[in-house]
Amino acid sequence: MKRDPALVSAIATLWLALGVFVLYPFARLLQVTFFADGYFSLASLERVFTNWYDRAAVFNSLQLAFAVALAGVLLGFIFAFAVTRMNLPKPTKWFLGAVPVLPLISPPFTSSIAITLALGPNGMFFRWFGLPEFTIYGFWGTWLSETLTVFPVAFLTLSAVLAAIDPNLEDASLSLGRSRLGTFASVTLPLTTPGLANAFLLLFASSLADFATPLVLAGHSFPVLPTQAYLQITGLHDLRGGASLSFILLIPALIVYFLQRYWIGEKSYVTISGKSGPRTGIRSLGLAPEVGVMTVCLLVSVFILFLYAIIFLGSLVKVWGVDYRPTFEHYEYVFNRGMKAIKDTILIALVATPIGAILGTAFGYITSRMRFPGRRFMEFTALLNYALPGTVVGISYVIAFNTGPLVLTGTMAIIVAAYVFRYDATGIRSTVASLQQIDLSLEEASLSLGESAFGTFRKVTLPLIIPAVTAGMKFLFIRAMTAISATIFLISVHWTLLTTRILECMTELQFAQASAFSVVLILIVFAASGLISLMFRLAYPRYSR
Amino acid sequence: MSASKSVSVKNLSKIFDGSGGKKVTAVNNVSLTINPGEFVTLLGPSGCGKTTILRMVAGFETPTAGDVLIGDERVNTLTPDRRDTAMVFQSYALFPHLNVFENIAYGLKIKKLKPDVIRAKVKEILGLVDLHDLETRSPNQLSGGQQQRVALARALVMEPSVLLFDEPLSNLDAKLRIHMRREIRKIQHQFGITSIYVTHDQAEAMSMSDRIIVMNKGVVEQVGTPREIYATPASQFVADFIGTANIIPSQVVAVNSERTEVSALGTSFHVKTSLSLQPGDTVKLIVRPEAITLSCDAGIPATISSSVFMGAYQDYVISSHGQNLLLVDADPANHQTFEAGEQVFLVIAPNKLHIVK
Ligand SMILES: Nc1ncnc2c1ncn2[C@@H]1O[C@H](COP(=O)(O)OP(=O)(O)OP(=O)(O)O)[C@@H](O)[C@H]1O
Ligand SMILES: [Mg+2]
Numbered sequence: 001m002k003r004d005p006a007l008v009s010a011i012a013t014l015w016l017a018l019g020v021f022v023l024y025p026f027a028r029l030l031q032v033t034f035f036a037d038g039y040f041s042l043a044s045l046e047r048v049f050t051n052w053y054d055r056a057a058v059f060n061s062l063q064l065a066f067a068v069a070l071a072g073v074l075l076g077f078i079f080a081f082a083v084t085r086m087n088l089p090k091p092t093k094w095f096l097g098a099v100p101v102l103p104l105i106s107p108p109f110t111s112s113i114a115i116t117l118a119l120g121p122n123g124m125f126f127r128w129f130g131l132p133e134f135t136i137y138g139f140w141g142t143w144l145s146e147t148l149t150v151f152p153v154a155f156l157t158l159s160a161v162l163a164a165i166d167p168n169l170e171d172a173s174l175s176l177g178r179s180r181l182g183t184f185a186s187v188t189l190p191l192t193t194p195g196l197a198n199a200f201l202l203l204f205a206s207s208l209a210d211f212a213t214p215l216v217l218a219g220h221s222f223p224v225l226p227t228q229a230y231l232q233i234t235g236l237h238d239l240r241g242g243a244s245l246s247f248i249l250l251i252p253a254l255i256v257y258f259l260q261r262y263w264i265g266e267k268s269y270v271t272i273s274g275k276s277g278p279r280t281g282i283r284s285l286g287l288a289p290e291v292g293v294m295t296v297c298l299l300v301s302v303f304i305l306f307l308y309a310i311i312f313l314g315s316l317v318k319v320w321g322v323d324y325r326p327t328f329e330h331y332e333y334v335f336n337r338g339m340k341a342i343k344d345t346i347l348i349a350l351v352a353t354p355i356g357a358i359l360g361t362a363f364g365y366i367t368s369r370m371r372f373p374g375r376r377f378m379e380f381t382a383l384l385n386y387a388l389p390g391t392v393v394g395i396s397y398v399i400a401f402n403t404g405p406l407v408l409t410g411t412m413a414i415i416v417a418a419y420v421f422r423y424d425a426t427g428i429r430s431t432v433a434s435l436q437q438i439d440l441s442l443e444e445a446s447l448s449l450g451e452s453a454f455g456t457f458r459k460v461t462l463p464l465i466i467p468a469v470t471a472g473m474k475f476l477f478i479r480a481m482t483a484i485s486a487t488i489f490l491i492s493v494h495w496t497l498l499t500t501r502i503l504e505c506m507t508e509l510q511f512a513q514a515s516a517f518s519v520v521l522i523l524i525v526f527a528a529s530g531l532i533s534l535m536f537r538l539a540y541p542r543y544s545r
Numbered sequence: 546m547s548a549s550k551s552v553s554v555k556n557l558s559k560i561f562d563g564s565g566g567k568k569v570t571a572v573n574n575v576s577l578t579i580n581p582g583e584f585v586t587l588l589g590p591s592g593c594g595k596t597t598i599l600r601m602v603a604g605f606e607t608p609t610a611g612d613v614l615i616g617d618e619r620v621n622t623l624t625p626d627r628r629d630t631a632m633v634f635q636s637y638a639l640f641p642h643l644n645v646f647e648n649i650a651y652g653l654k655i656k657k658l659k660p661d662v663i664r665a666k667v668k669e670i671l672g673l674v675d676l677h678d679l680e681t682r683s684p685n686q687l688s689g690g691q692q693q694r695v696a697l698a699r700a701l702v703m704e705p706s707v708l709l710f711d712e713p714l715s716n717l718d719a720k721l722r723i724h725m726r727r728e729i730r731k732i733q734h735q736f737g738i739t740s741i742y743v744t745h746d747q748a749e750a751m752s753m754s755d756r757i758i759v760m761n762k763g764v765v766e767q768v769g770t771p772r773e774i775y776a777t778p779a780s781q782f783v784a785d786f787i788g789t790a791n792i793i794p795s796q797v798v799a800v801n802s803e804r805t806e807v808s809a810l811g812t813s814f815h816v817k818t819s820l821s822l823q824p825g826d827t828v829k830l831i832v833r834p835e836a837i838t839l840s841c842d843a844g845i846p847a848t849i850s851s852s853v854f855m856g857a858y859q860d861y862v863i864s865s866h867g868q869n870l871l872l873v874d875a876d877p878a879n880h881q882t883f884e885a886g887e888q889v890f891l892v893i894a895p896n897k898l899h900i901v902k
Contacts, residue, residue, distance in 0.1 A: 455655070
């Protein structure tokens with residue numbers, strides 16, 4: 001059972017991929033950070049802690065990430081709860097499921113631009129309501145924008161977890177005399193704990209690593225590490241300085257990662273047991289909590305729609321705030337001057353998504369179902385690039401693939417690799433999480449009926465984890481279309497990206513063009529992620545969960 | 546259809562790494578041979594290692610030590626799908642994404658049978674397990690007992706060389722259980738499928754098995770036909786675990802070639818035994834409740850402690866020489882019954898006695 005040659009070669013292939021695209025760049029990065037002129041040196045790290053501005057950036061980054069993750073998980077849970085655990089009319093359910101998708105499929109700049117236009121200096125919100133002016137730049141603006149941008153990730157993971165909880169367990173608790181709220185607190189919530197922790201980690205890491213939002217909204221009084229690192233490199237051409245700033249950023253991310261592994265790793269909640277009772281209907285939590293949940297959902301949804309309306313309208317008028325005559329000239333600009341970026345971005349995402357899906361599923365399956373030496377380290381390595389801030393990954397790829405045995409600078413491969421090994425993390429995590437919920441005896445039953453290990457994976461395991469794989473694929477595709485933090489270092493004259501075009505527009509204060517680019521990008525992503533869902537629904541028509 | 550094959554395990558052990566670094570010896574140096582076409586039952590208290598043995602035969606667990614042989618082939622390194630075994634799981638393990646038909650046809654499709662053959666076989670087996678109209682249901686639309694029968698059908702339909710059952714009938718009502726016992730036996734017999742059957746239900750073990758393997762704490766206590774296990778248990782544990790037994794401490798008085806004389810209840814008994822004993826040894830006298838009859842005039846003096854009418858029979862607890870004994874009067878309508886407090890005499894049939902160390 002142990003020395004399956006197919007397994008051995010699969011493991012070898014995966015290690016090779018991880019070695020080239022994760023470990024090697026990481027090693028080169030450490031080399032640049034810690035070695036000066038061939039000698040070990042802590043000088044560049046010392047500089048960070050002696051400079052008060054950099055020290056503030058360390059503190060601000062942590063504070064921001066914590067606040068964003070907390071608010072995002074809460075919001076995500078409320079939305080997930082409404083969609084999966086409340087008896088809502090279908091259209092309402094659809095609406096609550098669709099709105100959080102908007103921030104998810106737009107580049108991080110989108111909400112920043114909209115928030116600036118709505119809440120910024122002379123923002124329309126204040127003029128409309130006659131509120132006293134305050135500055136949106138700094139902690140609150142960044143926090144608001146990042147929370148809105150990342151909470152959908154929590155929403156998606158948590159609704160998958162909530163949907164998988166067998167309602168019979170809740171019925172059992174009710175029949176043992178617990179109240180509905182008591183059942184929620186003592187059964188539903190504990191069963192969701194691994195999911196909550198997982199979501200918190202995802203959000204914490206993405207806030208830590210996000211540099212697009214702070215670039216627009218943080219301002220000079222609220223420095224955070226990723227922007228500092230970016231400015232260090234692009235502004236001051238100080239690769240070592242930027243690398244050391246990002247290195248410091250990596251430490252809290254790793255701490256959270258280890259905490260989560262220690263905390264969640266021990267708990268395995270088997271809820272798909274193969275011994276299933278009839279599924280019962282949804283039990284209401286009671287009127288007051290449900291009204292509360294709905295109020296939050298609707299307020300947040302309306303605010304998000306409002307922000308997107310601004311972007312959309314902004315792309316259709318001459319100059320927002322000055323000249324409201326309708327025009328298509330910004331879209332003409334996008335389709336003439338931006339066509340190459342559109343084509344490149346789509347091609348890169350189309351190539352990265354299937355590769356990432358296969359790799360992510362393979363990593364998730366092999367590390368959670370197979371026993372082999374180095375299994376834990378493989379899982380750690382496969383998730384490393386996601387734990388690392390995008391800025392670090394970008395810089396390490398530049399260092400690793402600019403010179404040395406494998407030169408990839410200027411190619412499409414380097415961008416695809418950066419996306420695949422960074423953003424297959426969601427696929428890996430959700431695959432692992434959903435495998436934890438599938439009783440091993442299902443796979444054993446298939447093996448005992450004479451199906452091979454691979455056939456069992458294809459016929460039993462895959463159909464059961466397909467929602468997780470789909471979630472991972474969508475996430476990867478969306479990120480490949482919209483991410484910027486790592487790949488801004490990797491673009492070239494041959495391969496450019498929509499997101500970097502948006503950034504260019506914004507630095508030239510072409511807000512209308514930036515908005516038009518954003519709208520186009522959102523529409524492409526929307527269509528494509530719908531297509532991914534459709535494909536899987538066609539491939540697995542009877543998947544009813 | 547495959548020819549019958551024997552199953553044997555040799556010095557088989559399984560040690561799990563329990564939580565906190567503690568080792569759990571689930572199976573401890575077990576050797577067994579199950580003949581081709583034979584139906585054996587693994588019987589023993591919860592946690593004694595029954596499931597673990599089945600899983601090692603099926604290939605889901607790697608033995609810590611020892612060998613598993615199917616036919617003449619050592620299968621230790623063979624993956625489960627390469628072993629000609631099918632298992633009925635304690636947890637059913639029905640595929641939630643497949644309906645009843647697809648669950649049962651799952652293994653047949655792997656055998657590359659023609660669709661109409663598969664359809665016919667599934668129909669037939671569904672008839673056997675009494676689930677005609679449920680083909681298109683999904684497992685979560687079935688009752689626990691129906692799910693269990695689908696799980697059973699899914700393994701039976703494969704007609705493998707070896708069938709492994711892990712408490713396959715635990716969730717069925719008494720009537721259905723008796724029906725299923727017969728059907729399982731019939732199919733097993735018809736195809737000569739070597740079967741290992743785990744159960745907690747003694748009646749099931751007694752009525753179905755060619756031989757019973759009694760286990761305790763990871764070791765085999767006794768292997769034998771139901772009759773042997775009941776009449777000549779190898780240990781106090783077996784005597785106590787199978788059926789009801791009065792276990793009376795006694796001493797060996799004399800040993801001769803035919804019978805051994807032991808003293809107990811203020812008298813002495815001559816018992817046949819294969820144990821080698823010395824006068825003075827302490828042993829346990831095993832007396833089944835039905836071996837004792839009550840009399841008004843002669844025998845071992847005793848007092849009735851309780852007397853319960855059970856319909857077909859009368860249950861007594863009596864006390865004699867400081868010993869509480871259970872006994873059953875199988876035909877209370879035929880003769881006099883006694884009430885609690887009455888003085889009676891016991892008559893014990895000497896050829897139904899048995900001693901263990
Ligand atoms: N994967 C495992 N890890 C650690 N210990 C285990 C594992 N599987 C079984 N055990 C232990 O091994 C012992 C035997 O377990 P097994 O499942 O074989 O019992 P069983 O005889 O089938 O019991 P039951 O009749 O309750 O099903 C038990 O003490 C159990 O706790
Ligand atoms: Mg068991």
